[in-house]
Amino acid sequence: MEIITVQGEAVPTLGFGTWPLKGEECRLGVEDALALGYRHIDTAQGYENEAEVGQAMKRSGVPRESIFLVTKVRPGNFTYDKTLSSSYESLEKLDAGYIDLLLLHWPNPDVPLAETLRAMRKLQEEGVMRHIGVSNFSPALVQEAAQHATIFCNQVEFHPYHPQRELLAQARQMDYLLTAYSPVARGKVMSDPVLQRIGATHGKTPAQVALRWLAQQGASVIPKAGSNEHRRANLAIFDFSLNDAEMAAIHALGGDKQSVL
């Protein structure tokens, strides 16, 4: 498993996305992912599966400190008091001792960032979570957030049809983790002729090529995979690399397009 070093901390490049897995499907999926070697798990208050994620972590037998656990605060919980109470609730549901990275799930213009981040700093001081992050934040909003807390991560939609050149440059400059959600564009990459052609030369699928393209730019990737076959496939992206021409051909797929999902 490759790692990305951010602010001196090693984060596994590949994580397991758990939305929209729920109940037993989520428990079994996370347990299987951990057995296969995933060490980075992504959940959220809004996914309503934090308890199952925590149960799977326990059942897996993988030491807690080997797992990088990410969850997110719902935008409706961004007032000072609700950020605290909902995060305590997340911690209780996860029952994992602490959260490695707690993200603000989406910007919420109704609550000042300073207020929410004051609560996040308190949670960090209390040891509820180790790192503060954001999700779906523009570069300008990341800058604003950074005035109130050390931002460890921004998690955004990022795949070949939605490149994130500006955020990538900012992440490198500010030393934060850029995590790519929907990294295989919810399966859309599979029918892409360019990704199919590049994949064929490496013996890889278009999904593996898309994940490799993201990882090679220094992004973390959190594909969701409901099947063991896809979970295994998504792990097999560290034994090949894309050359400059291949990287450029994939960059060309995105143009200046916004989300295609």
Ligand SMILES: NC(=O)c1ccc[n+]([C@@H]2O[C@H](COP(=O)([O-])OP(=O)(O)OC[C@H]3O[C@@H](n4cnc5c(N)ncnc54)[C@H](OP(=O)(O)O)[C@@H]3O)[C@@H](O)[C@H]2O)c1
């Ligand atoms: N921060 C946010 O606002 C936000 C928003 C959306 C998502 N997320 C996070 O990001 C994670 C991933 O995003 P996502 O679920 O939207 O999109 P995604 O991971 O790009 O796509 C998931 C879809 O791709 C398929 N797939 C996965 N691996 C594959 C492979 N190797 N070959 C072929 N198909 C494959 C899956 O099929 P199967 O399930 O059948 O295997 C599923 O249908 C979520 O689970 C969640 O944790 C965060």
